[in-house]
Amino acid sequence: MKKRAALYLRQSKSDDEGIERQIERTTALATARGWAVAETFIDDDVTASKPRGPKTAWGRMLAAADALDVVIGVDLDRVVRSTRDLNTLIDHRLMLATVDGEIDLTTADGEFRASMLASIARFEVRRKGERQTRANAQRAAKGGVPKGVRLKGYTTAGEVVHDEAATVRALFDGFSTGLTLRTLSRQHGLTPSTVRTILTNPRYAGRRVYKGEVVGDGDWEAIVPGDQFDSVNRGLADPRRQTNRTGSTARKHLGTSLFRCGECSAVLSVKAGEHVDGPTVRTAGSGGRYWCQVCSLVRTMAPIDDAVLKLVQDRLSNPDALAALTPDVDTDPLRDEHAALSERKATLAGLVADGTMSRDDVRDAVARLNARLSEIDRVLQAAGSPMALLTEEEQRAGIAALNLDRQRALIDYLMTVSLLRAPRGRKGFNPSTVLIAWKG
Secondary structure, eight states: OOOEEEEEEEEOTTOOSOHHHHHHHHHHHHHHHTOEEEEEEEEETOOSSSOOOTTSHHHHHHHTGGGOSEEEESSHHHHOSSHHHHHHHHHTTOEEEETTEEEOTTSHHHHHHHHHHHHHHHHHHHHHHHHHHHHHHHHHHHTOOOOSSOOTTBOTTSOBOHHHHHHHHHHHHHHHTTOOHHHHHHHHTOOHHHHHHHHTOGGGGTEEEETTEEEEEOSSOOSSOHHHHHHHHHHHHOGGGOOOOSSOOOOOSSSTTTSEETTTOOBOEEOOSSOOSSOOOOEETTEEEEEOTTTOOEEEHHHHHHHHHHHHHHHHTOHHHHHHTSOSOOHHHHHHHHHHHHHHHHHHHHHHHTTSSOHHHHHHHHHHHHHHHHHHHHHHHHHSOSSOOOOHHHHHHOGGGSOHHHHHHHHHHHEEEEEOOOOTTOOSOOGGGEEEEEOO
16 A cells, blocks of 8 residues: 655745755655655745644644655755654654655654754754844844844835835824824824834834843934934823723723813713713714713713813913923933933943843843933923924914814823813803813
């Protein structure tokens, strides 16, 4: 009875020999041995250095092991790269034949020889990985352009791609003016997670990173200024942004989770409809309503929103009021100290990267640096707003012309809004029931 053979063909990105050539050589071997090719399994662009799951051709081949007798590959490295993979074939009672020679895994001698060859292959993989790690560390220490997936805005050589760089700058500028990640994602055709990934990547500020740590300045052109990058990331880390309880990051109303209840100081949500476990939208009469879930205060949205926006517009038209919003803090020395401490931290990270010092050697020093950097970040965040005030063009158009995210950011920056109950027996909107506490 002819042995049932499976042709296992694999190549990764770095391999030179294509799949077609492997098919020719393995098919010729099966024909020469008089084996019947039961099925061909192809893993294209798959490395054997990492586990191959059930959805790969390797996984499908193992699932069909009961209908197979022998696995044919061009050479051992194409089929197995570790003793783990070899033991998997042994457990499935499969023979292994390669163009370079047959290995009978059902015998002790064949298993021993295959184990030795697999161990050597594993050694080569580990040694190659260590060389690559050292090369990456050296490249990072020298400020070289990181290898790997191309970063939006740059070529693989680190040169700026101007149209993509314009999008990156627009994302940083948009977040700085109060736009949310979801709004930015809609404007630029990206996912919110992609927007966040871009905004938190230090390489856009010309900073080189190794194993998640900034280790100095790179030798490529920065797309955004370092100060803007730091400001945006302070805004992303601000716990006040974590106000969403519905799972949706899109705000639909001006005061949701922003206006406060003057009766009990609980944050207002949109009046709930059928769902009582979180804020949802309800439209009735002249529009939706704000609702305090603690004391059941209910107020109609429209007149309150109009009144608040008019107050913001008036405030922004008053130069003296805007001047009061600027804290009396000299930020230049703090920024200089922040840059010096960051450079010191980067130097320590570079020493760890090139093996001069261990992580244990620098742990205490890095902890002290991080503590001081966090303290400076808090002061700078209090001294500066994560959003810019209205431009001249926006001032002429008026705050009502801005999108909802921008309006909410301005309100949060300028004031605290608290709502009281409407007086009983009185119709119409009473402005005295909207309490404004100006900031600054």
